[in-house]
Amino acid sequence: MNMQTFSYLWLALLCLPVSLYATTLQQAAQAALAHDSVWQASRQTSEADKQKRWQGLSGMLPSLTLESSWDRQQQPDKKYQSGVTSHSYGVQLSQPLFDISKYAGWRKGAAIAATAEAQMRQAQEKLLAAVANAYFSVLYQQEVLRAAQTATRQFAQQMKQLRAGAENGLNTRIEVDEASANYAIAQAKEIEANSQLLLAGEALQRLSGLNSVALEPVDFRCLNALPYPSLADALMASQQRNSEIRLATSHSAQADADVLAANGAHLPAASLYARYGKNWSRSDNSDNLLYDAIFGTSTKTSNLQYGVNVSMPLFAGGSQLSQSFEAAHRREAAKYSLQEAQRKAAEETRAAWLGLTNGSALIDAQNHAVDAARAKVVSVRYGRELGFRTVNDEMEAQQKYFAALQDLAAARLNYLSALVSLAQSTGALSLAALHDFQCR
Incomplete structure (x- = not known):
């Protein structure tokens, strides 16, 4: 199999019709929401905590x-x-x-309900992000395995030809040994790639309960545009919708209600x-x-x-005054926790944005690297036929070509992970957002 034929087969594998793939990313996420027991427990706990709003209101x-x-x-x-x-x-x-304590109880109940909503949203985002990353890992390992299998077949065929040439005096022992070493390395990489694919499939199956054999690939034509016009817009969205910030805001509201209740005990x-x-x-x-x-x-x-x-109330041994001091300190602690959540969300958004912008450029560069490596293989083979290059030069060019294919797959994986991270940090990660990865 020459390199041009392999290139056509590689493109054909990437462009197979989507009807051959059973599971989309959105379907895997939907299955995970129904399958994952941790998410189900979090959802039921959240529904229970939401009743605190009505319990607090009933006191008034x-x-x-x-x-x-x-x-x-x-x-x-x-x-x-x-x-x-x-x-x-x-x-x-x-x-x-x-009765200030009744009013404070209502405010705290509303804050607990908001906390429950934020916790459920956070748990959903974590599950969707885990499913998406597991899904992308399976696709990445499939590409790595296909490249490793093709390299193994290529080097096996080359080793067979060189051994036959050595018997006829056309090739040297050094060339045969080099081909044997390349074949052994390719076999080891294929075994490792197959093992990593099995592990990635197990991770996806644990989350969603689905078989990871047939997955619909990501269509990068749908992901050319950035989700936000600028980094400033992404940062603004993260400060408004980030689940960690919403959770910290709810905790701060609970602390405010506790201060109100403690101060109301003196009235x-x-x-x-x-x-x-x-x-x-x-x-x-x-x-x-x-x-x-x-x-x-x-x-x-x-x-x-x-x-x-x-x-x-006149005097209760100083306990009410102590409770007021305690509530005030906890409110200050909640404010600092909110500041930390805001800073962390901004940092994660910047990192994800940088991963997207650099990742897009890296994918373009890796595509050029693959094209250049493929052209080099053809040139070196032609040079060997003319006597200017050796068999070892050709095998080295082939190794670089297969390495470039794996680097391209890794760049795509990192880009997809950055895209999921940006959606999670800005509070935009949802089932509808996962629908956009397959151009539907």
Whole structure:
């Protein structure tokens, strides 16, 4: 197989119709969201924590309770004293009028719910990023394995030809040994590439539960344009949508609510209450025992009570003051954590942006390197036929060509990883974003 024929086969492998590939990146991500147990646990935990918003709100709303009782009173040592049976029921309504702790509880509940939403979004982004990187790793290892297999076949054929030439006196022992060494190295690289492909496939299968044999390749024609017009736009997006920043902001809101609750413990609390009920009783000497046992008609009273309760804390051993100091320090700590999250998001965005801009240039350079290496193989072969180059020169050119193919595959992998990192750092990583990798 000459180098030109191999080049055509290589391009054919990269341009196979997408209908032959069973799984797209978006399908793998969807399968992972349904398969991954860590994500499912995180989602259920988030849904549970979201209820804190309504629990906090309920503290500021009115509460209505219904109470009832039945009791029997007897005096066994009183021979002529009859027993008395009493019944009662009551409905009570209460409404907070002024209570900072209730308001702080609502704000903290809302902050906990926002934290749960941010944590779920963060867990989803981590899973999508892991699936995307595993998917790209499988594609990369497939390219490496194809190149290694082709190199093995190429060097095996060359070694066979040189051995036959050595028997006829056309080639030297040195050339045969060089070809044998190249063939052995190619075999070792093929074994290593096959092992790495199996490991990459296992990683993808663990995340998504899918077989990684048939994956649709990435179409780089869809990825020519950068996701943002400039680095400044990407940094602005990261400060607004980054999941780490959103999580730190929610923690800061919780700390603010804790400060409000601690300070509110020093203030009075007022609530409105109203109660209406009835009480009735009967003695065992009453007439019409059956009717009176049910309705208690002997003695019946109605009660209506309403008013305002006010409580004012005076002294609690200094614990409330200490809680205020504690909450204030934790609020400051939350502010510094938010600053760190903002700086980290900016750093990750810059690194991903640099990886994209340099990665695009590197892919172009590697494409030129592959073309140059392929042209060099053809030139060296032609020079060997004219007697200007040796067989060793040709084998060295072939090795550089296969190395250039692997370098191109690695450059593409790094570019895709940088693209995923940028989407994750700017809060744009989603199922819809993964749809763009296959031009659909």
